[in-house]
Amino acid sequence: MYVILVYDMGEKRVGKMLKLCRQYLNWIQNSVFEGEITDVKLKELLINTKKLMRQEEDSIIIFKSRDQKWLEKEVYGKEKNSLDNFL
Amino acid sequence: MYVILVYDMGEKRVGKMLKLCRQYLNWIQNSVFEGEITDVKLKELLINTKKLMRQEEDSIIIFKSRDQKWLEKEVYGKEKNSLDNFL
Structure with missing residues (x-):
């Protein structure tokens, strides 16, 4: 399935959450x-x-969709550099 | 149509963006x-x-979907108080 995950965590936990999510999903914006x-x-x-x-x-x-085709994505402004995903 | 909007703005613009978005959509998490x-x-x-x-x-x-039914939403932790929408 296709998911969008957004989080709002306390400052002390935000780094760990980022690290965790990156093991499973693609990072597309701050959180x-x-x-x-x-x-x-x-x-x-x-x-x-x-x-x-x-x-x-x-x-x-978490927003779940059976298939990504049901969702259209538009990005405005600064796009997250795909390189960020390796940092 | 149903949309999810997420933003990452500089500190100086974040308040204005929040105010703007609230005129059109429901606030469900920080940004x-x-x-x-x-x-x-x-x-x-x-x-x-x-x-x-x-x-x-x-x-x-912005993620757009023709119909909300294609998306399932799950919330964990603190739910945004609906009262926040009036503050």
Whole structure:
């Protein structure tokens, strides 16, 4: 399936969250990730996320779509350099 | 159509962007909005956004879907209080 993941985490956890998400999805904006992912991998990501986040302070929203074709993406302004994904 | 809008703006412009987006969409996370919007209204929002943003520093990504039913949303952690939308 195709997912968009956006997070809003406390400063102390943001670096770890970034590192975690990059193991599963593509980084497209500051705290936004997207990509194809299997059910199993998404569950794994969520388990790890829950270990990391503070329920009462942090927020994670996931949009799931069976197929990327149902979504059209438009980017304005600075595009995230694909090189960033390797840093 | 249904859209998800995420932005990453310089600190000086972030307040104005928030104010602008709230005129058109629902605020669901720090810099994330969603909602039903017409083509005309989305164009208007984009024109106003482009006046506000710095092309070389800021980034806006819009995901469009013909129908919200193609997308499933899951929220973990702190949900944005709907009251926030009136503040």
